[in-house]
Structures are given as structure tokens and as C-alpha cells.
Amino acid sequence: MCYYDNYKYQCNDWKWGNFRQHCNAEYRQGETCGMKMVYQTVPLADKCSMCDKIERKQRRLEKHKSDYTRWAAEPHKYRCSMEKAQDEMKALVQEIQRLIGEKQAKYHMVGNPRRA
Ligand SMILES: [Zn+2]
Numbered sequence: 001m002c003y004y005d006n007y008k009y010q011c012n013d014w015k016w017g018n019f020r021q022h023c024n025a026e027y028r029q030g031e032t033c034g035m036k037m038v039y040q041t042v043p044l045a046d047k048c049s050m051c052d053k054i055e056r057k058q059r060r061l062e063k064h065k066s067d068y069t070r071w072a073a074e075p076h077k078y079r080c081s082m083e084k085a086q087d088e089m090k091a092l093v094q095e096i097q098r099l100i101g102e103k104q105a106k107y108h109m110v111g112n113p114r115r116a
Contacts, residue, residue, distance in 0.1 A: 001025065002032040003039035010044065011051040013107055017042060050103040054096055061092045 002025075005017030019032060020039035047055070068085045071078035 001035040001037040003037050006038040006041045008041050008043050009046060009048040009051070011047040013048040013051060013103070014041075015048070048103075050099060050106065054099045054103070057092055057096050057099070061089060061096065064089045064092070 001023045002019065003021040003023065004019050006014055007017045008014045016036060023033060023035075023037070025033040025035075046052070064085045068082055068089070071082050071085070075082065
């Protein structure tokens with residue numbers, strides 16, 4: 001097991017950082033053994049780019065929802081806008097689901113960080 005920095009985002013997602021230290025396992029010169037262990041956790045002030053993207057889309061979805069609700073009081077006047085908003089909401093929901101799936105796959109692949 002070799003030791004790496006561990007960057008932790010504000011959203012609790014994380015990524016591996018720089019290589020820090022070799023372990024005692026056998027390894028050839030300049031190589032790491034392939035098993036990653038946490039050397040130190042470095043907190044980051046931001047959310048990860050995936051959460052950021054998802055949140056931006058969720059905010060847009062909320063905006064469409066509130067517009068739609070407002071327009072629904074006068075449907076004869078806003079029929080076109082309401083239809084457009086409905087289409088966009090549908091697309092956004094799909095996009096958000098896709099991003100969440102992508103994020104889960106991404107962090108699943110990295111696995112859980114282990115404490116050294
Ligand atoms: Zn995140």
C-alpha cells in the first residue's frame with residue numbers, strides 16, 4: 001500500500017491527490033504497489049464538479065417549476081410558455097438523473113478511501 005493525499009470536497013466526495021510515500025511492500029524502483037492509502041486528508045472549500053453541475057441543473061429545474069406554477073394561474077395566457085417549461089423540466093430531470101448516475105459510477109470506481 002502506498003500513501004497518497006486525499007482531497008475531500010465540501011460535498012463529501014473526494015479524489016486522490018499527490019503520491020506521498022512508498023510502503024514496505026515490494027516494488028520496483030519508481031513504482032507504486034497499486035494499493036492506495038490515505039496519507040493525509042486535505043479539505044477543499046468547494047463542491048466537486050459533478051455536484052456543482054447537478055446543483056446548477058436542480059436550480060434551473062426549480063426555477064422552471066415556480067414559473068410553471070405561476071403561469072398555471074392563467075393557463076390561457078401562458079399555454080406556450082407552460083409547454084416549453086414542461087419540455088425543459090423533462091429534459092432537466094433526465095440530465096440530473098444521468099449526472100447522478102455518472103457521479104455514482106465515478107466515485108464507486110475510486111472506491112472508499114482507507115485510513116493509513
Ligand atoms: Zn460531490
